[in-house]
Amino acid sequence: MAEQHDSIMGWTSQKYWQYVEDLAECVLDAYDGTTDIEDRIHEVADGSELVIYYGKAHACLWFSDHSDAIDDALGEYHAVFSFPALLCQAAYFALAADVRERVDRLQEEREAAAEKVTT
Numbered sequence: 001m002a003e004q005h006d007s008i009m010g011w012t013s014q015k016y017w018q019y020v021e022d023l024a025e026c027v028l029d030a031y032d033g034t035t036d037i038e039d040r041i042h043e044v045a046d047g048s049e050l051v052i053y054y055g056k057a058h059a060c061l062w063f064s065d066h067s068d069a070i071d072d073a074l075g076e077y078h079a080v081f082s083f084p085a086l087l088c089q090a091a092y093f094a095l096a097a098d099v100r101e102r103v104d105r106l107q108e109e110r111e112a113a114a115e116k117v118t119t
Contacts, residue, residue: 011050011059020095023048024102028110041103045096054084057091066097 027040045051050060061067070093 008059008062009055011056011063013063016059016063019050020098020102023095023099024106027099027103028106037103038100041096041100045092045099048092048095050095051088051092054087057084057087060091060095061087064091064094064098065101066094069093069097 023044027037027044031037031040048060050056067090070090073093074089
């Protein structure tokens with residue numbers, strides 16, 4: 001996790017990671033097998049206030065473990081026409097990667113809990 005910082009646009013590290021946890025639970029709870037899980041992750045990340053608002057994108061990138069996820073997704077050269085647009089694009093990819101990572105961990109935890117119940 002990123003180092004502790006007091007607050008950015010009203011967001012703290014603890015608040016950010018709780019938000020990621022809540023989004024991951026939303027993805028899994030709404031996932032019924034008919035919608036691709038990556039589509040659900042895209043929906044929650046793309047609609048997030050941390051992606052929509054330029055100022056809040058700073059907080060996402062500061063606290064995310066994946067602040068460079070835009071490079072993995074778009075390559076070294078990505079077409080961006082303004083700094084605020086770059087912030088929002090980078091925040092989207094960082095948040096989506098954080099949620100995806102947490103979804104994977106929650107799925108494993110839920111599967112392990114289900115196995116304990118059946119054994």
